[in-house]
Amino acid sequence: MSQIAINFQDAQKAFLILKTLDKDKIAGFLEEMAKQIDAIRDDLIPTAARESHLPEGRITGELGRTLGQIRLFSALVAEGSWVEATIDHPDPDRKPAPKPDIRRMLKALGPVVVFGASNFPLAFSTAGGDTVSALAAGCPVLYKAHPAHPETSRMVAESIKNAVRISGLPKGTFHHIEGGIDTGQELVAHPLAKAVAFTGSYRGGKALFDACNARENPIPVFAEMGSVNPIFVMEGYLADRMDAAAAAYASSLSLGVGQFCTNPGLIFVPRSQEETFAAAVVDQLKEVAGAPMLHEGICHTYYQALETLTQSKKLKWLLHSEETDVLTGNVALAKIKASDWLADEAFQEEVFGPFGIMVVYEDRDQLHALAEKLKGQLTCTIWAEEEELQSSGDLLHLIEEKCGRLLFKGVPTGVEVGHAMQHGGPFPATTDSRSTSVGSYAIKRFARPVAYQDMPDSLLPEALKEGNPMAILRKVDGVWVNY
């Protein structure tokens, strides 16, 4: 039996034990995990910075986010109402047939395979949002480390294992696995795997999606595959704030060397303002020094993508990026006429790095056409005055159809971790637009409803017992109550 097969057997055993644990035990484990990771911060931050080539300041921020995220899920589990407990009481006198007692709640899916992301060595990696939301749901995790930051991953894995031990959880709750594509394939092909979470490229995510649908028992794949996060600029907006807007765009485009899933790689600008705005953005971008990308492979792919685009006669380069060495990402900006953009979907493809395409549109009709042509996105941003958007017919609705998060006047980079966050969107941004990979609703990916019919109180899960011992919000006979 392969090591992975052994891991899965351990995980399945752990799963059956996790099912029987009190919610406070899981919440306490997550709390302990945050504590263990925080305890190694002085070693972890420089290690992650060295391996990812990201500045220590950024890693420090990411660590804070990661710990906050773990504690958010700990609190969510301790509060307990995420299981959607729903009770319909019986009616033995109902005609023609008695009405049974039915009680429904969300239960953990089983062992989950999580793939680490290169661009967030902490927040979307070993103890990142996917791992933590799966554990919070009660699913053991088989974590496939990203090879770009192996030492960081090992350190965090040790912290998680410490927390598992200290909290008295079964050892099979968490597995740290290193390897290449073959390892990933073996993981998602195993019959005991019940779901997969992934953050990365379209190619990688789509391959997992296809593999998991082709299984004898298909399983859900929650792949966040990035997007170009367009900004829709309307005339009224730029009129008063040309320079501030240019600075905001340049800053968001180049933040973290453009290596965010929410990087605004596309901006739709009205022709009347395009020249002034472009000049202002270029002025800003010229000040942005090149910086090391995550690894040489990503840097190479970035320049290759720019090289391919350079072949197109339709793109006009406002700022061309030179490949200065094997690791440095330099910003680049091009523009294109809306009619040319509409004619070729290649200009919608994500270029992972600090590169943007400015699409110049003629009028409102063309702006509508751009929205209609757009593929699914994690985010769309609208830069408009309130009144001009209100008077734009169904533009807002058209744009909303294309994204998971809709911003007004801001920039899409910087994903808030909270209850209301939606980080997901229609295909190809993700493989499941009905899910989020950031925020507390991420836990719902790893659970499924189970209904119990006429089950005695002693055999029911705590959340469904008649006396509501967990004191959670429940839907009882159609009414939400917490007693």
Next chain:
Amino acid sequence: MSQIAINFQDAQKAFLILKTLDKDKIAGFLEEMAKQIDAIRDDLIPTAARESHLPEGRITGELGRTLGQIRLFSALVAEGSWVEATIDHPDPDRKPAPKPDIRRMLKALGPVVVFGASNFPLAFSTAGGDTVSALAAGCPVLYKAHPAHPETSRMVAESIKNAVRISGLPKGTFHHIEGGIDTGQELVAHPLAKAVAFTGSYRGGKALFDACNARENPIPVFAEMGSVNPIFVMEGYLADRMDAAAAAYASSLSLGVGQFCTNPGLIFVPRSQEETFAAAVVDQLKEVAGAPMLHEGICHTYYQALETLTQSKKLKWLLHSEETDVLTGNVALAKIKASDWLADEAFQEEVFGPFGIMVVYEDRDQLHALAEKLKGQLTCTIWAEEEELQSSGDLLHLIEEKCGRLLFKGVPTGVEVGHAMQHGGPFPATTDSRSTSVGSYAIKRFARPVAYQDMPDSLLPEALKEGNPMAILRKVDGVWVNY
């Protein structure tokens, strides 16, 4: 442009209008739909009975269920909290960066393709649970009628169209489409289709699942593909109620000529009680007269499946069913040793009709093995005394892993339509164990979360406006409140 392509364009137009409507408008439309269908009941019942070969009494009950189901969704929409409105307030003073205002809710997916089922000409057909939950979510429906009951379907479709007109909804809200497999393929291949709902055979559901995953933009398929709904019988249970249990099993197995997705086609019985129990069941089943099945195709498939099973040396026939004519389904019962059942998955395949396999197990260990080997089911039923189940280790957890609904001491036929019902289960019972096709949570299949960041109140959906004009339950800064 094909008629279906025109229908989709209409549906998409309707979708953008439905998005702007007040929830009471949708709720009123559903109420009107129930009224319109109820108004034709005197013609509808005999028509459905004639086309489905089901007794008028059964159809009358099914109509009641269908109307109740429509009204359940009307009430759900009117109440409004199903959208999971979630608000995280901003904090402009937060360091290092201000915290934005984020508001999240579920929004309709877009046009949905629904396939009618042959075994529920009303409750899972034209105005059945799939259609109604999609419409309730705000999704236009392209309904593919089942060819087994064309006139019934047309009559109900007219009622829905009347309700659309009377309620002032856009005409493209509902499309009634007749045709064969090609028509179904064209429907699910259309780029504007956003989801598919289906109830029927494994072959049909799996083909739709594969087709929709192979699309350029994959879409979710909610296929309920039936199952064998095992009953796990433990010794303590039968001891006191041998005859009553046999009668209950025989009645559930033969109800509706066995043509329910929840038909208990499998029963696990301890060897010590098997002979007595089998004899009692056979006594009951002998009294069950053959009855017409839904159509000749289903009847033919039923006898073909029995014929194939007859080839097996492992099965011992307790009651062999004779093919008396092209439409009549006669009950049949076979038994098999647990070790033989465990060795061949063919004995887990659903035989659609009044046929059951009794699996004879030796001891508790073998009962555990049976539970572990079992594929995903809509339901599992446990016949045990409370104490013996409590002392059976993780048997309850093992069984729970295999189903969407877990019954204690009852029979799985008879699916309650309510808030707590879960009608779904792990593959191959359905293609999405995280969804239900019966009960109010069915609406969630047809919606996805959208988050709005820093959106002015005037541009927010009603459910997310600061003043809570809909007065719905919302999660505000992590706390559920209805103000």
